[in-house]
Amino acid sequence: MTLLELYTEGRDTLEAAGIQTDAEIDARELLFAAFSTDMTQYLLNRTRELPDDGTLREPRERYQDMIRQRSRRIPLQQILGKVEFMGLEFEIDNHVLVPRQDTETLVEQVLTDCRKRGAGVLTKIRREPGGSAGEKETAETGLSLLDLCTGSGCIVVSLAVYGDFARITATDLSDSALQIAKKNAEHHVPGRLAFYQGDLFGALSESREKYDVITANPPYIPTDVIAGLEPEVRTYEPRLALDGHEDGLYFYRRILSEAGDYLAPDGRIYLEIGYDQAQSVTAIAKAEGYRPVRICRDLAGNDRVVILER
Numbered sequence: 001m002t003l004l005e006l007y008t009e010g011r012d013t014l015e016a017a018g019i020q021t022d023a024e025i026d027a028r029e030l031l032f033a034a035f036s037t038d039m040t041q042y043l044l045n046r047t048r049e050l051p052d053d054g055t056l057r058e059p060r061e062r063y064q065d066m067i068r069q070r071s072r073r074i075p076l077q078q079i080l081g082k083v084e085f086m087g088l089e090f091e092i093d094n095h096v097l098v099p100r101q102d103t104e105t106l107v108e109q110v111l112t113d114c115r116k117r118g119a120g121v122l123t124k125i126r127r128e129p130g131g132s133a134g135e136k137e138t139a140e141t142g143l144s145l146l147d148l149c150t151g152s153g154c155i156v157v158s159l160a161v162y163g164d165f166a167r168i169t170a171t172d173l174s175d176s177a178l179q180i181a182k183k184n185a186e187h188h189v190p191g192r193l194a195f196y197q198g199d200l201f202g203a204l205s206e207s208r209e210k211y212d213v214i215t216a217n218p219p220y221i222p223t224d225v226i227a228g229l230e231p232e233v234r235t236y237e238p239r240l241a242l243d244g245h246e247d248g249l250y251f252y253r254r255i256l257s258e259a260g261d262y263l264a265p266d267g268r269i270y271l272e273i274g275y276d277q278a279q280s281v282t283a284i285a286k287a288e289g290y291r292p293v294r295i296c297r298d299l300a301g302n303d304r305v306v307i308l309e310r
Contacts (some may be wrong), residue, residue, distance in 0.1 A: 034063035129260030142166030
């Protein structure tokens with residue numbers, strides 16, 4: 001058997017399982033992972049007979065097992081245990097949502113706004129030997145960031161990598177999710193983030209520290225809608241991270257009613273939303289005393305992020 005024949009067999013199995021659009025891509029990605037190869041090596045060697053001396057028995061069996069998992073509609077990213085987001089690799093499992101490209105819209109907006117705004121400036125005195133005061137110098141202090149419902153940590157870790165934040169905090173209700181987020185943070189920005197377990201701002205206990213930027217991708221799918229989602233989502237992604245209660249707006253109401261104690265005077269809130277929730281979320285925000293700065297669309301043209309300030 002050749003790699004091409006293995007790939008074709010896997011693709012056909014996925015198509016028979018109802019995975020039509022992504023069968024070719026998924027079968028190829030699983031093949032590459034099982035055989036630790038890439039597109040270049042695959043194209044060079046795809047028609048060569050695989051040795052029958054048992055040296056490739058393990059990757060072949062691994063590939064076939066991966067195809068069986070994918071046929072049960074387990075998400076590709078969970079099988080691989082990783083996903084790319086903002087050009088970075090994130091570890092994931094079934095305790096966190098699979099990071100999606102739509103969410104990159106939020107990260108990009110935060111980075112753009114912070115660069116335009118600039119960080120605060122801290123004046124320091126350079127002291128000459130002997131203790132005498134010399135020339136003044138300035139250094140950026142950076143901004144403070146709080147990420148709610150952090151999940152895999154894809155938002156907060158990406159902002160830590162690409163942004164200039166002096167203090168970065170992330171919270172999640174799920175301890176299992178936080179363990180994944182901590183691994184991702186340790187891989188990309190060791191020692192930079194503080195994580196707290198708890199319900200939204202409640203995770204911060206009695207702390208009343210203010211944050212310049214608050215981000216959140218909360219659960220926002222109405223409960224009744226979840227049953228109609230693709231099996232990959234409704235069966236294998238954590239319901240805790242999906243269910244926005246009856247109308248999908250429960251967590252926006254809570255976040256915006258509680259955020260006032262934690263948002264710095266000139267701070268902004270960045271919320272990912274469902275494609276049809278912009279009007280509802282901005283109405284909630286206005287009722288809580290926030291001004292919508294703008295609504296941002298994702299690459300598909302759907303409303304995806306609401307930006308708010310006091």
